Amino acid sequence: MAQPFFILFRCIKVPKLGLQNTIFINIHNSTMRETRRSFLKKSAAGLALFTILPRNVFGAMNGEKKYTAPSDQLTHGIIGVGGIGMSNLHFFSNDRCRLVSVCDVDKDHLDNAIAGGKEKFGETLKSFHDWRDLVHDPDVDIVDVATPSHWHALMSIEAARAGKDIFCEKPMTRTIGEGQKVVDAVNRYGRMFRLDTWFRFKDTFYGLGTTVEPLKKLVDSGLLGWPLTVRISGATGFAWKFYWTGKENLVPQPVPEVLDYDMWLGPAPYKPYNPHRVHQTFRGYWDYESGGLGDMGQHYIDPVQYILGKDDTFPVKVEVDAPQQHPDAVGIWRKITYTYEDGCKIILEGEGFESEGKVPYIEGPNGKLYKGFECTIPNIMDKLNAMPDPEPRVTDFLESVRTRQKFALNEVNGHHSCTIVNMGSCALRLGRTLNFDPKTQRFINDDAANLLINQPMREPWASMM
DSSP states (O other), X not given: OOOOEEEEEXXXXXXXXXXXXXXXXXXXXXXXXXXXXXXXXXXXXXXXXEEEEEGGGGOOOTTOXXXXXXXXXXXXXEXXXXXXXXXXXXXXXXXXXXXXXXXXXXXXXXXXXXXXXXXXXXXXXXXXXXXXXXXXXXXXXXXXXXXXXXXXXXXXXXXXXXXXXXXXXXXXXXXXXXXXXXXXXXXXXXXXXXXXXXXXXXXXOGGGSSOHHHHHHHHHHXXXXXXXXXXXXXXXXXXXXXXXXXXXXXXXXXXXXXXXHHHHHTTSOOOOOOGGGSGGGGGGBTTTOOHHHHHHHHHHHHHHHHHTTOTTXXXXXXXXXXXXXXXXXOOOOSEEEEEOTTSOEXXXXXXXXXXXXXXXXXXXXXXXXXXXXXXXXXXXXXXXXXXXXXXXXXXXXXXXXXXXXXXXXXXXXXXXXXXXHHHHHHHHHHTSOEEEETTTTEETTOHHHHHTTSXXXXXXXXXXX
C-alpha cells in the first residue's frame, strides 16, 4: 500500500509581524505541523507554492523511527571566529542546527575556522570577509554575533532586518542608545534574540555556591525584608578582571597583512593601529568596550535584575569612586553604586576590595546571605523548599527559534541589564554621579552624559543604525 502524502502550502511571509508559517496537510489524517527552515528559503519571492512530498521526509508518526529532514534542521553562521566564536557555545554543528558559514576580518582566524569545520564536522564551511554577506546569506537561519562589542548592535539590527534570529555575545551593546535600537529592530521584524550570559537560568552562580533559583525564592519570600543591597565583589566571589585595562600613548605600528583593520574598527573612531587595540586586548579601550566592567558586568548584574524582580526598570542613580579615567584607555575603579527608586542598591566593589573579609552578598533589614549560601535566617533551605519554584522559561534557544517563544534572556531584559553596565561606564568616563530617568532612558540635567547614550559612528555604518 502506498504511503500517505503531505500537501505543502507555503504562506507569504509578513516580516513585521514575524509570520512565517508552513502548513502540512496529511491527506489521510489532516495532521498539521509547522516548520521554519523550508519557509525561509522560498517565501522571499512572495509567492504561494504547492509541493507534494512523501511522508517519511517529515519525521516520526505512529511510532515510526525519527527522521530529521534537511528542511527541519536549522542553520547558523558565526561572525567573529578569533576567540569566543570558536568556543563550543558557537562553533558547533549537530542534527538540530548545522554550522554553515563563518566570517572574520582576520585571515588567520578565518583559515583556522575553516580548518576546524573540516576537522570537527567534516564540513567545508562557507567563509566571508564582509559580515553583511553572511547576514544576507539565504542558507543562514541564525546569526551568531561573536565580535568585539562595538559591532554587536549593528550586526544584530541588520540580522533582524534580514529575517534572521540572533545569538549575541555579551555585553549586548556598547551604549544605551544602541540597546534601544536593537530592542526596536528585534521586535519590529519579529525575530528571536538570545544574549550569551546564562546565570539567571542555569549553572552555579560564581562564589554563591548555588544556582540563581534559590536566591530568587529567598528574595521573593520577603524573609530578608526590603529594600535590599546586593554586593558584587571579590569578597563575595566575583572578580572584575582589571587586567582588561588599556595602555596610554600607544605607538602606531604597521597593520598586519592578514588583518583588515579598517573593517575591524567599523563604526568606531579611527585610531592608528597597535596590536593592543585589537583581538584579545580590545576590551581596554572605551571605543570598543569598558574593561572588566564590560567583560563581566552583564554576567554578574543580569541575574541580580532577575533576582530583585526589576527586569522592567532601571536604577535611578549611579555613583562612582574611581581615579580619573583616560579618554582612550580604560582604567581601574574602586566602587560603583546603583540605587533604584525603592531604595534597593547594587554595589560593585573593585580595586582594593578583593580581601575585604566576610561581607554579605544580599543584605536586607531582616537578614543577610553570604557566599556559599550561608544565611542568617534559621532553617532557610527548609523554608525555601516549601515555596513554589519560579515560573518556567524557555532556556533552549533552538526551541525558542522553532516555537517563536522568547528566550529566557532576550533583547528586552538583556537591554535592561546591559544599560546598568553602560550607566556605570558613562559615570566612570565623566567621573561623577549621574541621575537616570527609567522612563525616558536618559540622564537627568546632564548634557555630557546624554551625549554618551548615542555616540557618533563612522560611515557607512552610521547610516545602518
